[in-house]
Amino acid sequence: MATVKIRTTLQLLLVACFAGLLPHHLLGQDLLHLARQVTGGPSLHPSKYPQLAKQLREMEQQAAEQPDASETSVLESKGVYDYQEQSPFSAEQWAVLEMSQSPQPAHRQCTVDPSDPTSAICHVLFEWSWSSLSENQGDLLSFKINPIVPLEFCGQTFLLDIAAPVQSHADLTGRGGFSGLGDTRWKTSWVIPSRRRFLRSMAPTLEAIAPTGDEARGLGGGQWVWMPNTLFALQPSRNLSIYPTLRYLHADNLATDLVPELPSLPAATGGLFGTSDIRAFHTEIPFVFHLQNAGLDWVGVTPDLFQNLQSDGKSTFSMKYDAGIQLTNSCYCIMEAWHPVSSGTGNDFTFNVKLDWYPTRSRLRKRHLFRKFGSR
Numbered sequence: 001m002a003t004v005k006i007r008t009t010l011q012l013l014l015v016a017c018f019a020g021l022l023p024h025h026l027l028g029q030d031l032l033h034l035a036r037q038v039t040g041g042p043s044l045h046p047s048k049y050p051q052l053a054k055q056l057r058e059m060e061q062q063a064a065e066q067p068d069a070s071e072t073s074v075l076e077s078k079g080v081y082d083y084q085e086q087s088p089f090s091a092e093q094w095a096v097l098e099m100s101q102s103p104q105p106a107h108r109q110c111t112v113d114p115s116d117p118t119s120a121i122c123h124v125l126f127e128w129s130w131s132s133l134s135e136n137q138g139d140l141l142s143f144k145i146n147p148i149v150p151l152e153f154c155g156q157t158f159l160l161d162i163a164a165p166v167q168s169h170a171d172l173t174g175r176g177g178f179s180g181l182g183d184t185r186w187k188t189s190w191v192i193p194s195r196r197r198f199l200r201s202m203a204p205t206l207e208a209i210a211p212t213g214d215e216a217r218g219l220g221g222g223q224w225v226w227m228p229n230t231l232f233a234l235q236p237s238r239n240l241s242i243y244p245t246l247r248y249l250h251a252d253n254l255a256t257d258l259v260p261e262l263p264s265l266p267a268a269t270g271g272l273f274g275t276s277d278i279r280a281f282h283t284e285i286p287f288v289f290h291l292q293n294a295g296l297d298w299v300g301v302t303p304d305l306f307q308n309l310q311s312d313g314k315s316t317f318s319m320k321y322d323a324g325i326q327l328t329n330s331c332y333c334i335m336e337a338w339h340p341v342s343s344g345t346g347n348d349f350t351f352n353v354k355l356d357w358y359p360t361r362s363r364l365r366k367r368h369l370f371r372k373f374g375s376r
Contacts, residue, residue: 126146207247
């Protein structure tokens with residue numbers, strides 16, 4: 001009802017001002033005072049209308065810098081609007097206004113969302129992986145521990161991510177089975193919050209795979225793989241998130257069939273232990289659908305495109321499907337499956353099962369399945 005009164009009253013005042021019926025020019029400050037009188041005052045508390053209150057404060061500062069108004073204009077203002085010379089807000093109300101106007105984008109993500117790669121919450125992934133190599137060349141099995149630790153430095157948020165396969169088994173045709181340490185993947189991301197409507201944040205990332213596995217026994221690619229990339233966290237709707245990643249890959253003499261971290265790499269010439277140089281563009285676009293009143297918390301679909309920029313120009317296209325469900329208050333189960341759509345990849349099929357553990361879950365707020373659309 002108060003909102004209807006405000007709208008009607010302001011419309012009449014604007015019409016009267018346009019027709020020249022008011023004794024002096026109508027200011028935004030006067031409109032605010034009148035609106036407060038119509039609604040009884042408390043309904044226009046600065047915490048509810050921070051933008052309007054901020055404009056009022058700016059107008060008060062500008063008025064303080066201008067010469068004092070004449071006595072006639074002051075009397076006219078009092079006679080028409082019952083104007084009070086003191087500030088319409090108390091010191092406590094201004095404090096509330098300043099707090100409401102101080103954005104904290106770096107700490108915006110304080111709820112648990114295992115599907116969000118930019119979530120700044122410490123957690124640990126325990127992953128079991130199985131990869132079936134192309135042309136019946138064997139299988140790769142591995143277990144990995146992947147801690148993800150957020151770091152605050154100079155007011156900025158960084159994510160340190162290290163995936164170490166502490167035990168890897170390879171059952172390769174003609175070579176038998178081997179166990180040992182595989183290649184280690186690490187990355188450091190700088191999470192930059194955004195105030196745009198559909199872009200929540202972006203994360204420039206330096207990522208690499210270190211050749212800690214023994215290539216001769218089929219436990220690694222044998223060379224460093226450098227992968228600088230940028231990830232964008234998009235929120236086009238309430239229950240849909242998109243995380244496109246643009247990545248450049250650089251490696252020399254890499255055994256591409258033996259890098260399970262990158263299942264979309266093309267098969268190298270020369271068989272299982274063949275090598276090739278990689279100068280490639282790689283993009284993956286995860287579409288994450290948050291579910292409500294369903295057996296799963298979310299499902300995701302990820303198109304994965306790899307294009308080698310070398311003279312041979314090999315390209316591959318793969319699809320990844322994933323789903324997640326909450327098991328306990330601090331543990332989630334994530335299942336992933338990769339399969340190639342185009343020919344020429346080193347892996348025919350990859351399946352991963354992950355347990356995502358949040359050690360500080362008891363101190364976090366209850367997780368919500370849906371983010372507020374357009375929230376900041």
